[in-house]
Amino acid sequence: MSLIPSFFGGRRSNVFDPFSLDVWDPFDGLFNSALSSLPSSARETSQFANMRIDWKETPEAHVFKADLPGLKKEEVTVEVEEGRILQISGERSKEQEEKTDTWHRVERSSGKVLRRLRLPENAKMEQVKASMENGVLTVTVPKKEEKRPEVKAIEIAG
Numbered sequence: 245m246s247l248i249p250s251f252f253g254g255r256r257s258n259v260f261d262p263f264s265l266d267v268w269d270p271f272d273g274l275f276n277s278a279l280s281s282l283p284s285s286a287r288e289t290s291q292f293a294n295m296r297i298d299w300k301e302t303p304e305a306h307v308f309k310a311d312l313p314g315l316k317k318e319e320v321t322v323e324v325e326e327g328r329i330l331q332i333s334g335e336r337s338k339e340q341e342e343k344t345d346t347w348h349r350v351e352r353s354s355g356k357v358l359r360r361l362r363l364p365e366n367a368k369m370e371q372v373k374a375s376m377e378n379g380v381l382t383v384t385v386p387k388k389e390e391k392r393p394e395v396k397a398i399e400i401a402g
Contacts, residue, residue, distance in 0.1 A: 295332070295357045306367060306385040308332075310359070313379040314352070322374040322383055328363040330372070330383065366390070 298309045312320060312334055320334040338354040341347075363369070368386040375382050 295359050297332075297359060297361070299361075301387075303387075305387055306363065308361070308381075308383040308385070310381040310383075311379065312357070312376070312381050315379065317376040320376060320381060322372070322381070324369050324372050328365070328367055328369060330361045330363055330385070331358070332361075332381065332383070333358045 296311045300307050308330070310332055314336055315334050319336070320332070323331045323333075325331060333356065335356045336354045363385060366388045368388055371386045373384045
């Protein structure tokens with residue numbers, strides 16, 4: 245029995261279920277038909293593969309921050325490839341299911357994640373550094389010093 249009336253079709257509300265009071269999303273289910281043709285493993289991966297990355301440029305370096313919640317640094321790989329490509333990858337394993345367990349909701353994603361970014365020409369590829377803290381990966385790519393054109397003062401005759 246629903247304690248709060250449902251105004252949006254099949255959406256049930258129950259004060260004892262904290263997820264039932266989620267904000268209603270008018271686009272909920274709009275794209276499910278496109279995902280339904282994919283195998284379940286691809287759908288799981290697609291949920292986790294949406295890695296969010298912030299990229300800021302300071303006078304000294306390019307700094308990338310990627311959210312990788314639930315991953316340990318041993319599960320994350322940062323690589324630099326030819327052509328100034330920075331590749332960040334990782335994998336979250338699916339939780340082991342016991343035959344006696346009853347799952348009520350599975351929202352956390354598992355699978356592989358991969359992002360490839362082309363770095364600017366002023367990146368020092370041989371000095372890339374990475375660190376990870378609280379599920380946030382920080383990759384720092386130092387910048388080459390810009391060669392400023394030599395300015396030569398010309399004496400004006402006359």
